[in-house]
Amino acid sequence: MAANTNGAPPLAVSLGDPAGVGPELFAQAWADRHEAGLSPFFAVGGAEVLKAAARSRGFELPIARIASADEAAAVFGAALPVLGDEDTAAVFGQPDRNGAALALHSLTRATQLALTGEAGAVVTGPIAKSKLAEIGFSQPGQTEFLADACGVAHGDAVMMLAGPNLRTVPLTVHVALSQVPALVTRALIERKARIVAQALRRDFGLSPARLAITGLNPHAGEDGRMGREEIETIAPAIAALSAEGLAVTGPHPADALFAAHERGKFDVALCMYHDQALVPIKTLDFDAGVNVTLGLPIVRTSPDHGTAFGIAGQAVASAGATIAALRMAGECAARRRLPETTA
Numbered sequence: 001m002a003a004n005t006n007g008a009p010p011l012a013v014s015l016g017d018p019a020g021v022g023p024e025l026f027a028q029a030w031a032d033r034h035e036a037g038l039s040p041f042f043a044v045g046g047a048e049v050l051k052a053a054a055r056s057r058g059f060e061l062p063i064a065r066i067a068s069a070d071e072a073a074a075v076f077g078a079a080l081p082v083l084g085d086e087d088t089a090a091v092f093g094q095p096d097r098n099g100a101a102l103a104l105h106s107l108t109r110a111t112q113l114a115l116t117g118e119a120g121a122v123v124t125g126p127i128a129k130s131k132l133a134e135i136g137f138s139q140p141g142q143t144e145f146l147a148d149a150c151g152v153a154h155g156d157a158v159m160m161l162a163g164p165n166l167r168t169v170p171l172t173v174h175v176a177l178s179q180v181p182a183l184v185t186r187a188l189i190e191r192k193a194r195i196v197a198q199a200l201r202r203d204f205g206l207s208p209a210r211l212a213i214t215g216l217n218p219h220a221g222e223d224g225r226m227g228r229e230e231i232e233t234i235a236p237a238i239a240a241l242s243a244e245g246l247a248v249t250g251p252h253p254a255d256a257l258f259a260a261h262e263r264g265k266f267d268v269a270l271c272m273y274h275d276q277a278l279v280p281i282k283t284l285d286f287d288a289g290v291n292v293t294l295g296l297p298i299v300r301t302s303p304d305h306g307t308a309f310g311i312a313g314q315a316v317a318s319a320g321a322t323i324a325a326l327r328m329a330g331e332c333a334a335r336r337r338l339p340e341t342t343a
Contacts, residue, residue: 008120008333010072010081011041011326012110016125018046018090018099020307024053024315025322026125027061030080036323039330041123042072042081044106044113049090050080056092056313069118084109092313100131107142111149114298120333121299122146123325126307140174142302143293150296155188158195158294160268161278161304162328163285166258167268169196169294170277180273181229184216189237189270196268197246199294203332204267212257212266213238213250214276220251234272258284287320290328299332301325 016022026043027050029036043050047063054061064079066072072081086105088098107127113119124142139145147157160169171192172183193211200209214220215234217227224231230251241248249266256262257269258280271277281289281304289304303321311317 008039008330008337009118010069010076010120011039011329011333012069012083012113012119012122013041013043013326014106014110014122014124015043015046015049015103016106017095017103017128017131017307018049018053018088019092019095019312020126020128020309021305021312021317022125022307022322023049023090024057024313025303025317025319026050027054027080028057028319029323029326030061031059032319032323033076036327038323038326039120039333040073040076040081041326041330042066042069042076042083044109045082045084045086045102046088046106047082047085048087049102050082052090053313057315069113093309095128095131095307095309097131097135100128100135100137103127104132104135104137107145108149111146111298114300115149120336121301121329123329124300124302125322126303126305128307128309146293146296146298146300150298152296156191156195156295158192158199160196160199160292160294161281161289162292163281163289163304163324165284166263166281168277168281169268169270170272170274171270172273174274177273181216184229184233184272186233186237186240189213189234190240193237193241193246193248193270194244195295196270200267203292203294203299203335205335206267208245208247210265210267211241211246211248211270212252212268213248213270214254214257214272215251216272218253218255220253287318288324289321290325292328292332299329299336301329301332 062079064075114122200206216229221230291302293300
């Protein structure tokens with residue numbers, strides 16, 4: 001049985017780059033829909049891409065062409081719904097401009113459908129940023145594209161990585177490590193912590209959400225012996241957030257925070273830089289990790305992996321993270337239809 005979505009509209013799937021693993025994993029997710037308990041979803045474009053991707057994994061994928069999102073649920077049990085005729089002849093592992101154009105169309109239309117409420121959420125497949133840049137894609141990535149489409153400042157679209165064992169948020173993302181100390185300010189920590197706490201309440205039912213904030217330096221600075229950022233920046237931010245009523249602790253030494261006996265003490269870890277957040281989640285939940293964008297007026301999830309061109313079409317890529325992204329999107333979309341509490 002599909003997951004209960006409390007009447008939420010179906011999920012819109014953007015294909016990602018058709019030469020990568022995205023289409024085959026969405027096809028596999030549809031094939032596993034009953035066992036995985038997935039909410040109804042539909043793909044935007046790429047019917048032939050999806051059929052070829054499924055064949056590479058050894059099965060024929062039934063496709064149901066739909067004219068509008070509201071037709072998806074009725075046909076989802078028997079076929080993968082596909083909205084739109086846009087397509088391309090993709091070659092596994094060989095991204096090109098035609099594939100990038102399909103990926104961008106799919107992302108744009110799926111986002112629009114989520115914004116109008118015709119789709120309950122958007123689940124994005126992995127893209128090839130360099131190929132998209134060749135056809136005029138100006139944002140650093142899909143998160144920034146979605147932020148622009150939603151009218152949200154890039155800094156307020158917060159990346160959270162979520163798996164069965166852990167949730168983490170990198171406060172700084174794709175920047176050089178040498179730039180991180182200057183970027184980590186009280187304002188940054190406080191703003192992102194508020195966004196995370198609100199999103200975990202609204203989309204994950206955690207109230208109050210327990211936020212653990214890491215230190216920047218080894219041993220969280222060890223009382224200033226290894227750096228003063230914890231004393232001068234991070235601890236004052238935590239104190240201000242606590243005074244607002246948020247359940248915040250830290251600064252925690254990052255080398256100890258993710259041990260098994262510590263993970264049950266918090267709901268999400270806010271980390272100072274990219275690898276501090278992504279190393280533990282990819283170690284614990286590599287095949288089930290989901291990238292969730294917090295702070296948007298729509299629900300957006302994505303499997304926490306890239307295009308994997310080197311293994312595309314070889315039937316070896318795991319669909320676990322794609323299934324997890326679809327499941328999480330359905331659950332969050334259902335919660336957004338419930339009355340929001342402030343408890």
